[in-house]
Amino acid sequence: MSAIINWIIFFGLALLLPTAYAAKIGAPYAPTFMAAIKRAFSHISLGPSDVIVDLGAGDGRVLLEAASRGAKAVGYELSPIMWFIVWSRLHLLPSRSSSAAKSGQPSVPQKRLTVYMRNFYRQKLPVETTVIFAFLMPEHMAKVKSFLSKQHLPNLRYVLIYAFPFPDLKPLEVIHAPKCSRLYVYRPSDFRLNT
Numbered sequence: 001m002s003a004i005i006n007w008i009i010f011f012g013l014a015l016l017l018p019t020a021y022a023a024k025i026g027a028p029y030a031p032t033f034m035a036a037i038k039r040a041f042s043h044i045s046l047g048p049s050d051v052i053v054d055l056g057a058g059d060g061r062v063l064l065e066a067a068s069r070g071a072k073a074v075g076y077e078l079s080p081i082m083w084f085i086v087w088s089r090l091h092l093l094p095s096r097s098s099s100a101a102k103s104g105q106p107s108v109p110q111k112r113l114t115v116y117m118r119n120f121y122r123q124k125l126p127v128e129t130t131v132i133f134a135f136l137m138p139e140h141m142a143k144v145k146s147f148l149s150k151q152h153l154p155n156l157r158y159v160l161i162y163a164f165p166f167p168d169l170k171p172l173e174v175i176h177a178p179k180c181s182r183l184y185v186y187r188p189s190d191f192r193l194n195t
């Protein structure tokens, strides 16, 4: 009996500790409102020639919406709980393609969406990345800017930031969607990215 309890405690900690750590170094889970995601993606004409990266994928809504528009979507998520939610939305829940077909919406082939259970700060982002998305706490935005400036992203078109902008950068545009926080659009040149 005590062995089972030990396993439950061990398993619980294995799930909760990385989730708490992600909340501390990036943000706790909170979703970007779909209206803001859709408006931003339409505004930048996100499509099949794009590769979008979500820094902290949460429940995967940004990635799913991007993939439904034909883009390749790559997410990093440190919380095993949130990572599993994205994974199940992709692999276990009834295929979006069948429900999408009924509703007339485009399908989301699994091969277009990848989510890694990793700390994004420790990653080299795909060199093909064209769009970066993030919704993280304001106190970490300077570190995120420094992280981005070290990446080699010659094809990057835009950096999209929801709710909490970079403290010392003027956005190219600010997107407003009803009942949503603002979404800030930055150009790659703002980050002096390695090209």
Ligand SMILES: C[S@@+](CC[C@H](N)C(=O)[O-])C[C@H]1O[C@@H](n2cnc3c(N)ncnc32)[C@H](O)[C@@H]1O
Pocket (backbone or CB within 6 Å): 019, 022, 023, 025, 026, 027, 028, 029, 030, 031, 032, 054, 055, 056, 057, 058, 059, 060, 061, 062, 076, 077, 078, 079, 082, 118, 119, 120, 121, 134, 135, 136, 162
């Ligand atoms: C505020 S939520 C945003 C989720 C999603 N991007 C959205 O906009 O709906 C932030 C997510 O980032 C994850 N996160 C925070 N820091 C991270 C890190 N360093 N590496 C990977 N994921 C991280 C958290 O676990 C959380 O799920």
